[in-house]
Amino acid sequence: MIFSKKFFNIYQKEEEIEKIEDVIFLGAGASASEGAPVQGALFKEYFRLYKDGEIPYTNSEINTRLVKFFNAFFGINVNQRKVENISFPSFEEILGILELSINRQESFRDYSFSPAKPLIQQIREDLIFLIAIVLDKKLETTPQYHEILVNRLKKEKRLSKTCFISLNYDILIDNALIKLFPEYHVDYGVEFTNFERKIESVKYWERPDPKKSIFLLKLHGSLNWLYCPTCISLTLTPLEKRVAKLVFEPQYCDMCGGEMIPIIIPPTFFKVMSNFFLQKIWRKAESVLTRARRIFFCGYSFPDADVHIKYLLKRTEINKGSTPEIFIINNHEGKPLYQKEEEEWRYKRFFKEKEKVHYTSYSFQEFCEQGINT
Ligand SMILES: [Zn+2]
Structure with missing residues (x-):
């Protein structure tokens, strides 16, 4: 279907978006x-690190609070049991309950106030640090497959026509792309305070040149972004997961001196669009998806709970007037057939033109190495 140029003008007019054909x-x-670790294993991993004394930044207050919280809310006494044998609730489940409580301004017995703020809010912040700590610890090595992917696209001359949309907070794809500097510049789709300043340690960072920019839109935030709620600014710490450092040492905004906080939005967060920067990123994702000829979903099971993502995809599909070619790359060794069938069905029932939805047998690793013959 051909659609008029005029229609596109309601979206971004920038040339760097016009060149995009593929979204990964x-x-x-x-x-x-x-x-x-996959979401379900985050808590297990954290308490394993905690018990082995491997938490890199020892902040005993956070540990004490979390141990107490798991016992009080879920009857899980991590000090008395083998972590391997514990079934932890899912991350979304816990965050969902805390977010609702904060939104409704209600509380739980013994959980009304810590010295500084409502204890529930404190626990929510602790859990976000917990993700930061675990990912920091587990992903210390260089991203192998993300780098292979980026280099393959570069070789095939597709990199500048590709936009990455990531739901992950870790900085695997970021680091793979940053390695291609100065030939390519990572563009997160938002302004950072670092654009205005030259920081010696931030040698990989400057305002992206539109001719060289590769979009990386992180819909749920990132471990290398710090947000200042006072002056509403965002500071980028490339190649560094500075959020994890906040655990033992508060970081202050260079612009106004206010205390900075992480932007990591768990999928269940109900007011996902309330942050100014995330709003811009989601809007940009909409522009990009409306232009995309092909979308490659990698390692994404398309869960029912991700209603914000579904809304974004449906808006772009309907406004564009056609379904892009969709490839799902979700396979891994030993994946049960029923799970594959369920996933395929979930994708197919959602998009309008079913024949354009291709549920492949590729794993992410294979996709990174070889791509898909289309
Ligand atoms: Zn500030």
């Missing part, structure tokens, strides 16, 4: 291929 959508499975 990175879900948790893509990071898992590099050794990141």
Whole structure:
């Protein structure tokens, strides 16, 4: 279907978006291929590190609070049991409950106030640090497959026509792309305070040149972004997961001196669009998806709960007037057939033109190495 240029003008007019043909959508499975724990294993991993004394930044207050919280809310006494044998609730489940409580301004017995703020809010912040700590610890090595992917696209001369949309907070794809500097510049789709300043340690960072820019849109935030709620600015710490350092040492905004906080939005966060920067990123993702000829979903199971993502995809599909070619790359060794069938069905029932939805047998690793013959 041909659609008029005029229609596109309601979206971004920038030339760097016009050149985009492919979108690579990175879900948790893509990071898992590099050794990141899947969501369900985050707590297990954290308490294993905690018990082995391997938490890199020792902040005993956070540990004490989390141990107490798991016992009080879920009857899990991590000090008395083998972590391997514990079934932890899912991350979304816990965050969902805390977010609702904060939104409704309600509380739980013994959980009304810590010295500084409502204890529930404190626990929510602790859990976000927990993700930062675990990912920091588990992903210390260089991202192998993300680099292979980026280099393959570069060789095939497709890199500048590709946009990455990531649902992960880790910085695997970021680091793979940053390695291609100065030939290519990572463009997160938002302004950072670092654009205005030259910091010696930030040698890989400057305002991206539109001719060289590769979009990396991180819909749920990132471990290398720090947000200042006072002056509403965002500071980028390339190649560094500075959020993890916040655990033992507060970081202050260079512009106004206010205390900075992480932008990591768990998928269940109900007000996902309330942050100014994330709004811009989601809007940009909409522009990009409306132009995309092909979307590659990597390591993303398309869960029912991700209603914001579905809304974004449906808007772009309907506004564009046609379904892009869709490829799902979710396979891994030993994946049960029923799970594959369920996933395929979930994708197919959602998009309008079913024949354009291709559920492949590729794993993320194979996709990185060989791509898909289309
Ligand atoms: Zn500030």
